[in-house]
Amino acid sequence: MEKGAVHEQLALVRARVSAPPKPVQPAEDRPVARIAVDLEPPHLDRYFDYAVPAKLAETAQPGVRVRVRFAGRLVDGFLIERCESSDFTGSLVPIERVLSPEPVLSPDLLALARQVADAYSGTLADVLRLVIPPRHAATEAEKPSPRPLGPIQAPDPAPWSAYPGGAGFLGALASGEAPRAVWTVLPNSDAYGALAAAVQATLAGGRGAVVIAATGRDVARIDLALTKALGEGRHVALTADLGAAERYRRWLALSRGQVRAVVGTAAAQFAPIDSLGLVAIWDDADSGHATRLAPYPHAREVLLMRAHQAKAGALIAGYTATAEAAHLVQRHWARPLAAPRAVVRDHTPRVFALNEERGRDRELNPGAVAGHLPPQAIRLAREALAHGPVLVQVPRSGYRPRLACAQCRETARCAHCNGPLAQPGPRQDPKCGWCGRAATPWSCRNCNGVALRSRATGVHRSAEELGRAFPGTLVRESNAARGVIDVVPGEPALVLATPGAEPLADGGYAAALLLDAPEILNLPTLRAAEQAVRRWLGAAALVRPASRGGAVLLCADGTLPAAQAVLRWDPAAFARRELADRTELGYPPSARIAELTGPYPALREILDLADLPDGAQLLGPVPVQRAGEQTERILVRCDRADGARLAKALKSALGVRTAKHGADPVWIRIDPVDLA
Structure with missing residues (x-):
């Protein structure tokens, strides 16, 4: 193409780009649409007005998905309402198209989404992604399948x-x-x-x-x-x-x-x-x-x-x-x-702890109480296997999930990244839990020892030990690595499961062994005791009642409050005690806590911008790991009555910072369940 022709083509392209858009005929009725645009920045968490073209007047109804142009790019959104006029004094950009005439966002769902966003310092766009699933056009066009008609009868009480x-x-x-x-x-x-x-x-x-x-x-x-x-x-x-x-x-x-x-x-x-x-x-x-x-x-x-x-x-x-x-x-x-x-007594199994009714075992073997498989557990399993399956709850997955130096008992760590070592299988070398490198050869940084010992026992090794203790007995495993079993037959067998993976047993279990109970109690979270009671009772609830011989051994000190909740089968009393303790210490649900995670300068900027409630306390910063990277965490605590104000203040501060193009991200969580 000649040089002059090229310049002519470029001039035509520039003319098309710079030419003003063709005027769009607006809808006669309610020509303004209020749109919730799917935008990430918190400072843009509001509705934007767009013009409704006449050709979309029928389909552009409240609740439908639309596509609009925002800052030069096409983005999705939801049409919230149609109005007669707008407060915006300039020319309104028209809606590009209606993605579907299906009204998927009802007023009730919109009100709920806004309430959730405000309560958790989030944006409406974030919540709407959770509220409404992605559209599937072919499914939307299907003819609805017929549904049963007629009244539903009142239930049997x-x-x-x-x-x-x-x-x-x-x-x-x-x-x-x-x-x-x-x-x-x-x-x-x-x-x-x-x-x-x-x-x-x-x-x-x-x-x-x-x-x-x-x-x-x-x-x-x-x-x-x-x-x-x-x-x-x-x-x-x-x-x-x-x-x-x-x-x-x-x-x-x-x-x-x-x-x-x-x-x-x-x-x-x-x-x-x-x-x-x-x-x-x-x-x-x-x-x-x-x-x-x-x-x-x-x-x-x-x-x-x-x-x-x-x-x-x-x-x-x-x-x-x-x-x-x-x-x-x-x-x-x-x-x-x-x-x-x-x-309650008629429905529950007999539950006892290691330090109850078994004093003679401690006299014969003082270390038995602390053992992974104490004699009481072996004896109960042997007695119960004559009547049906026995459930064994092991709190940790894997084989030997934590290792230590056999000489000085220090935690064994990787020479490359300082991560903790674990042994994934009986004939496998120890590996780092962080970088995955094999730790062979290995030597202790503290005493130069070269031998390793278990600091915790996983479900695979427990199955191996019980298989040796009960030769000829069927051993089943239910966990994420080997597969979760839903139901086991009522025949004698040892069923080892991690918490939450316990199968149902046909006719109920004859007994349950809750091994290594302190492993759950010692988790570094606010809810460690609550989670321990939940996991123990969840397993014990699968055991036959005491009237049919059902028994549960909790391998823990029975004088602990969490253990007492299981021994007495009184979770409500434990919950009341837990609430009283948290109220005294100023933790949820009696108080509100916001967790801010990110680089410290960004956290400091957010807190300087936030109009926090009177009496709000700052806890931290402390170093934490997020997505494998080292960062900082600060907690903000306030009275429960000030929770809404705290969430609003943090969201507003985050919006101001984002509008100023703050580079480093900050994550905000309100009342996180895994608060350490």
């Missing part, structure tokens, strides 16, 4: 007969009231059936229900109970591991009102339910209920917001109780639902 007030709770749900309860579940009872009955009562009263569990296994069991109670097609199950199409299909069934009940993991906590009548959470002590994406909301808190917003009933259920649940009872926001002590 039999599963609730052991709990005083249980039948009244079901009746209140069925009559449209908003009962709120903290339910301490009896072991060896139809817990999932009782939960399904509560959902059935809610649906029979013409309202919807949301049930949240932390694991897919619990969701599957509740799903089965709901199908049995309601019949096919009356509810859906939502989990994160569903494919994009199926997840969106089930979400649409809820959004369109085809079904009014859902059970799921954290992915279902924002499920769109019309006329919500019940929110329920199973085992709220499970750390899996804390969302791992910004702004890191906890499912229990989200459900309580929904209950308040919709004037719905609420049910916090589990074998144990949290300090947060005890706080709700203390404030009379909820009432306890628990069986009388005589009924």
Whole structure:
């Protein structure tokens, strides 16, 4: 092409780029659209006005997904409302297109998302990513499958007969009231059936229900109970591991009102339910209920917001109780639902600790109490195997997850990165838990010793030791590495599992051994004791009642408060004690704590900009690891009544800093569950 022709083409391109956009004919009715644009920066967490072109007037309705131009680039958003005019004095940019005419963001969901964003110092865009799943166009275009018609009958109150007030709770749900309860579940009872009955009562009263569990296994069991109670097609199950199409299909069934009940993991906590009548959470002590994406909301808190917003009933259920649940009872926001002590004794196995009833073992072997497999455990397992399977809970995965110098007992560390060493298998070399390098040869930096010993025993080595102790006995493992088993038959076998991976046993376990209990108690977190009680009771609840010979050995000092909660099977009393201790020390739920993580100069800038509540305390900074990098952490603590002001102040400060183009990121979490 000649040089003159090239210049002519470039001139045409420049003319097209610099030419003003063609005027767009606006819609006659409500020509202004208020849009929640999907933007990351906190200082842009607000609605923006756009013009509604006449050609989009029919499809551009509140709640639909749209695409708009912002700062020269196309971004997605949600249409919040249509207005007659705008406060903006310039020319409004028109909406580029409506991505789908499906109204996916209802006013109730929008109000909930805004409330969650404000409570957790997050942005509306962050929360909306959790609220609404990605669109699947082919699924959206499908013809809805037919759903069962006809009324739902009131449930049989039999599963609730052991709990005083249980039948009244079901009746209140069925009559449209908003009962709120903290339910301490009896072991060896139809817990999932009782939960399904509560959902059935809610649906029979013409309202919807949301049930949240932390694991897919619990969701599957509740799903089965709901199908049995309601019949096919009356509810859906939502989990994160569903494919994009199926997840969106089930979400649409809820959004369109085809079904009014859902059970799921954290992915279902924002499920769109019309006329919500019940929110329920199973085992709220499970750390899996804390969302791992910004702004890191906890499912229990989200459900309580929904209950308040919709004037719905609420049910916090589990074998144990949290300090947060005890706080709700203390404030009379909820009432306890628990069986009388005589009924509890009829349902629970016999539980004893190492220092109870077994004094003669200590006299014969003073070190037995501290051993990984004390004689009491071996004897109980041998006696119980004659009657059925025996559950063995081992708190650590792997083979030898922690190693130490055999000579000076110092923690064995990697010569390259100073990470802790572990042995992954019986015939494998020790490896670093941080960089993965093999530590051969190895020598202790403290005493130059070359021999290693175990500081902790994992589930694989425990299975090896028990296999030698019980030759000819079937040994099963249930853990993330070897696969989680859902159900085991009622034949004699040793079933070793890490916490949370314990299978159900046909007819219940004859006995359970809770090994290395101090490993859980000594975790460096605020909730170590609470988690210990939850894990021990969760395993013990799978054992037959004492009337059928069921027994549980807790390998811990029975005088500890956490152990006493298990020995007496009184998790509610332990939760009240835990609440009192946290109140005295100024920790959640009696106080609010914000965790700020990032480089110290960035943290200092945020705190200087924030208008913190009067009396707010700063704790730190302390060095922490995040994503493998060394950074700093500061905690901000205030009274519970000032929690909303604290969240607002930090979000505002973060927005100001972002507007100034602060380079280093800062992460904010409100009341983190893993607070060390």
